[in-house]
Amino acid sequence: xxxxxxxxxxxxxxxxxxxxxxxxxxxxxxxxxxxxxxxxxxxxxxxxxxxxxxxxxxxxxxxxxxxxxxxxxxxxxxxxxxxxxxxxxxxxxxxxxxxxxxxxxxxxxxxxxxxxxxxxxxxxxxxxxxxxxxxxxxxxxxxxxxxxxxxxxxxxxxxxxxxxxxxxxxxxxxxxxxxxxxxxxxxxxxxxxxxxxxxxxxxxxxxxxxxxxxxxxxxxxxxxxxxxxxxxxxxxxxxxxxxxxxxxxxxxxxxxxxxxxxxxxxxxxxxxxxxxxxxxxxxxxxxxxxxxxxxxxxxxxxxxxxxxxxxxxxxxxxxx
Ligand SMILES: Nc1ncnc2c1ncn2[C@@H]1O[C@H](COP(=O)(O)OP(=O)(O)O)[C@@H](O)[C@H]1O
Ligand SMILES: [Mg+2]
Numbered sequence: 001x002x003x004x005x006x007x008x009x010x011x012x013x014x015x016x017x018x019x020x021x022x023x024x025x026x027x028x029x030x031x032x033x034x035x036x037x038x039x040x041x042x043x044x045x046x047x048x049x050x051x052x053x054x055x056x057x058x059x060x061x062x063x064x065x066x067x068x069x070x071x072x073x074x075x076x077x078x079x080x081x082x083x084x085x086x087x088x089x090x091x092x093x094x095x096x097x098x099x100x101x102x103x104x105x106x107x108x109x110x111x112x113x114x115x116x117x118x119x120x121x122x123x124x125x126x127x128x129x130x131x132x133x134x135x136x137x138x139x140x141x142x143x144x145x146x147x148x149x150x151x152x153x154x155x156x157x158x159x160x161x162x163x164x165x166x167x168x169x170x171x172x173x174x175x176x177x178x179x180x181x182x183x184x185x186x187x188x189x190x191x192x193x194x195x196x197x198x199x200x201x202x203x204x205x206x207x208x209x210x211x212x213x214x215x216x217x218x219x220x221x222x223x224x225x226x227x228x229x230x231x232x233x234x235x236x237x238x239x240x241x242x243x244x245x246x247x248x249x250x251x252x253x254x255x256x257x258x259x260x261x262x263x264x265x266x267x268x269x270x271x272x273x274x275x276x277x278x279x280x281x282x283x284x285x286x287x288x289x290x291x292x293x294x295x296x297x298x299x300x301x302x303x304x305x306x307x308x309x310x311x312x313x314x315x316x317x318x319x320x
Contacts, residue, residue, distance in 0.1 A: 005036035006072070008172060008204050009058065013067035016050075016057045023280040027053040029228035030067065032305065033313075035172075037073065040198065040205040042219030042236070044212055044251070046275060050228045051208045055174040058206065059093050060084045073171040073204075089119050092165035096177040098157035102149040108135075108160055109145030115168040134163040138193060155186035162193065166201070174206045179214065191218060212252060216240060221311075224248045227278050227286040230305055234312040244314045247287045285317065293318055 016028040027050045035041045043051050056062045058069060060079055070078050071087060079087050092115075095101035102111055112131045116122060122130065132142040138159040149157055158178060165173055175194065179187040195218065197203060209215045215222055216236055223233040224245065232245040243249045276282075276289055285291070288298040297317050305315040 005039065007034045008037040008071065008073050009035040009206075010070040010072065011035075011058070011067075012069065014054075014057065014069055015065045015067050016053050016062050017065040020279060025279045026228045026281060027278060028057060031230055032067075033223065033230060033233060035204060035206060036220075037171075038198075038202055038204055039220040040207050040218050042215035042222040043206060043208045043225060044210060044215050044222060045225035046251075047210060048275065048278070049225045050278070051225055052176055054225070055093065055176050055206060055208055059091055059174055060087055061093075071172070089168055090170055091172040091174070092168065092170040093174045093176065094158070094161050094165050094178045097181050098154050098161055099149075099181070101161055102157055102164075104149055107146055107148060108152075111149070111160060112145075112163050112167050115164065119168055121168065130167065131163075134166055137166065137197070138163045139189075153186075154182050155190060158182060158190050159193070162190075162197070166197070169201075171202070172204045172206070174208070176208045177210065178207075180210070187214070194218070212254075224251060227276065227281065229286055229315060230313075231287065231315045232313065233305065238309075238312055242309075242312070244308065244312070244319045245287075245316050246291050246293050246318075285315075 011031055011033050014028060014031045015026070018025040018027055031054065043054065045051055053062065057064055063081065068078060070076070071090060073090060075086065075090065077083050077087065109131045112134055113127050116127050116130065121127070131145055135142055135144055140156065140159055140163070149160065152160065178194070179190050182190060191214065194205070198205060207215065207218055219236045221233065221235050222239050223230045224247065225231070226247050232239065232248045239248065240252065243252055276286070284299040284301060285294070285303050288294040291298065295318070301317070303315045303317045305313050307313050308319055
């Protein structure tokens with residue numbers, strides 16, 4: 001399905017390294033991939049593998065260490081320092097922690113209005129109307145505009161965060177684990193809201209999660225990340241039915257199946273060993289030290305992400 005779609009974000013050899021005491025931390029290392037218009041692009045991987053760094057780099061929060069990315073939506077631009085302001089009218093972010101991400105001193109109305117002011121959108125009265133409208137859109141109401149974030153529950157705060165992101169009418173939204181901090185009972189409400197909004201407003205999501213059940217449910221395509229690299233990328237169904245990378249296999253086998261009988265029968269693959277450090281990683285495949293199938297070449301040469309079937313990309317020497 002996705003193959004014929006138009007690209008929205010075109011990522012080329014993108015890296016984001018951090019200088020740390022012990023050397024260079026390769027949080028995002030030489031990634032090349034596309035995000036298509038209107039899709040939900042799921043990004044999964046263990047904590048520390050570089051998901052948020054990738055999300056922030058694609059928001060323009062971090063300047064890439066090397067490589068680049070292009071945006072081709074309402075506007076077409078190679079995103080760089082010069083056009084970051086223009087880009088910030090097209091792309092927005094929803095954060096993991098709805099407590100830390102809303103300024104406690106601002107009213108909900110002014111939080112939502114802020115982006116419209118920055119981008120010089122509408123006059124005061126129209127902005128006020130938009131704030132009320134957005135509150136309704138996310139399942140709150142206009143009376144909430146004069147209240148402060150602390151008066152709301154986690155789920156309601158996340159709705160406020162969504163309204164704020166929508167206020168400037170973006171096309172692309174990075175959702176960085178937007179439901180991880182919420183009670184299980186309200187997670188699906190927020191997911192459903194995001195899905196409805198996507199259809200209504202033609203949004204494109206980069207949806208970051210460590211919970212594979214959620215990613216599977218919401219994503220059109222999924223990228224599996226390991227220590228700064230994308231190791232596998234495919235449509236959701238394909239990734240689950242025809243998992244090719246040993247790391248993805250291990251990650252997916254760790255997802256509990258809701259049926260206890262099936263769960264008991266399932267063979268579970270345990271990933272041996274600690275996650276190695278992304279600081280000064282050794283040559284070869286980053287996963288090799290933990291991979292049950294690793295052979296000589298895996299320790300010597302880094303595998304490129306290659307398309308092994310239409311739309312199915314894998315970075316593994318053992319997959320032909
Ligand atoms: N500002 C920073 N300075 C130094 N190291 C960082 C910074 N941000 C993230 N890192 C490191 O980069 C790696 C990836 O982090 P992150 O992108 O937050 O991973 P994830 O979101 O997948 O948990 C981690 O090793 C983390 O410690
Ligand atoms: Mg993160």
